Amino acid sequence: MTQIISGRDISTEIRAELREKVSVLKSDYGVTPGLATVLVGSDPASQMYVGMKNKAAQAMGIHSEQLTLETETSEEELLGAVEELNGNPEIHGILVQLPLPDHIDEARVIEAIDPSKDVDGFHPISVGRLATGSGEYFAPCTPAGVVEMLVRSGHDPAGKHVVVVGRSNIVGKPAAALLMRKAVGGNATVTIAHSRTKDLAAVTRTADILVVAMGRPEMITGDMVAEGSVVIDVGTNRVDDETREKGYRVCGDVLFDEVKVKAAAISPVPGGVGPMTITMLLANTVKSAGISVGSVV
Numbered sequence: 291m292t293q294i295i296s297g298r299d300i301s302t303e304i305r306a307e308l309r310e311k312v313s314v315l316k317s318d319y320g321v322t323p324g325l326a327t328v329l330v331g332s333d334p335a336s337q338m339y340v341g342m343k344n345k346a347a348q349a350m351g352i353h354s355e356q357l358t359l360e361t362e363t364s365e366e367e368l369l370g371a372v373e374e375l376n377g378n379p380e381i382h383g384i385l386v387q388l389p390l391p392d393h394i395d396e397a398r399v400i401e402a403i404d405p406s407k408d409v410d411g412f413h414p415i416s417v418g419r420l421a422t423g424s425g426e427y428f429a430p431c432t433p434a435g436v437v438e439m440l441v442r443s444g445h446d447p448a449g450k451h452v453v454v455v456g457r458s459n460i461v462g463k464p465a466a467a468l469l470m471r472k473a474v475g476g477n478a479t480v481t482i483a484h485s486r487t488k489d490l491a492a493v494t495r496t497a498d499i500l501v502v503a504m505g506r507p508e509m510i511t512g513d514m515v516a517e518g519s520v521v522i523d524v525g526t527n528r529v530d531d532e533t534r535e536k537g538y539r540v541c542g543d544v545l546f547d548e549v550k551v552k553a554a555a556i557s558p559v560p561g562g563v564g565p566m567t568i569t570m571l572l573a574n575t576v577k578s579a580g581i582s583v584g585s586v587v
Contacts, residue, residue, distance in 0.1 A: 292550050292553055292554065292556060293554065293556075294558060295443045295445075295520075295522070295555050296558070296562070297557060297562045298565045300438060300439055300443070300566065301435075301565040301566050301568075303442065304570075304573065305569055305572070308350055308572055308576050309350055311576050312351045313351070314585075314587050318585075319583045321582065321583050322352070322380075322579075323351075323353065323383070323578070324352065324355070324378075324381040324575075325353070325354050325355070325381070325383045325385065325571075325572075325575045326354075326355045326356075326378070327355070328384070329356065329357070329359070329387045330363055330386075330390055330391060331359075331361035331390075340356060340387050343568055346568050346572060347572060352572060355381065359371065363391075364394075365393065365399070368386075368390075368399060369402050372384065372386065372403055376404040379582075381407065382409075382579040383575035386410075400412050401413060405427075406581070407578060408428055409431075409574035409575050410430065410571070411427070411428040411431065412430065420464060420468070423473075426581060428577065428578070429574075430460060430461070430464045431566075431568070431574065432503075432563060432567045434468065434566075434570040435563055435567055435569065436465055436468075438570070439557060439563065439566060440522065445520045447475065447476070447477070447478035448476070449479075450498040451478070451498045452481070452498065452499040452500075453496065453497035453500050453501070455494065455500070455502045455503065456484060456524070461503040462484070465501055465503070466480045478499070481496070481497075494514045495514060495516050496516070497519055498520065499519065499520045500521045502521070502524060502542070502544055503543065504525060505525055506527070507527040508541055508544065508546075510544040510549060512549050512551060515553060517552050518554045519552070519553055519554065520553065520555045520556070521557070522556075523544040523556070525542040525559065526542065526559060526564060527542065527543070529541055542562070544556070544559075546559070
């Protein structure tokens, strides 16, 4: 019987562990982990995501602050706000919600965040430290969630051939780096495939573990996976469906019903990787607070 890897269940497990760590930081070190979210504009999706992050943080006992700025906010004003948060000792993690308005250079804003508070893991220093395995860094939340799902569901990637389909800076590239690390959840042989890969199906069929992050609805079909493989679907897509009350349905990058028949284990959409992303953001915030007081909780 195919194992369903539930991100919801694993997320609940990790959050219970984080609550204990937050309690220790408060009782033994007098420190409350603090997360600041910065939202520019009034995009409904961004407002929803920021609200979910703040609510989750507060439920964990993490101090949460939200800075909401007008769409017309200048780049310099935003950089000034980030600089203030960099200098705030009560804030251990800073998240600037993307995308930003077109007149603001996202790369410049990300680079302005103090790397020690870069809980999204997007700062070039964080990226470099992940790639080289040197110094303290925060792994991007979604790839870190993928690794946790594999390890905690009994599918340690060590020694396995992992194919990552997708090469984005947010998921594909950092997922490959995490899976190759000399650490728990790493030591895999990794192949990165993408939209320009010749005969993609021939590559994906070689995977012991297949991680799909292309943003293309149900592109991975049953004939593209090996019998007994483990499949992690990172995609979240909304597709029209007149049979649904809302007129659409949410699906992943994997054609679930077909692939489930062949896979030994598979993550669903929704309920798979999605819940893990916010949980790993909270984990990075707690880690940052611990580092600030020399603790390894």
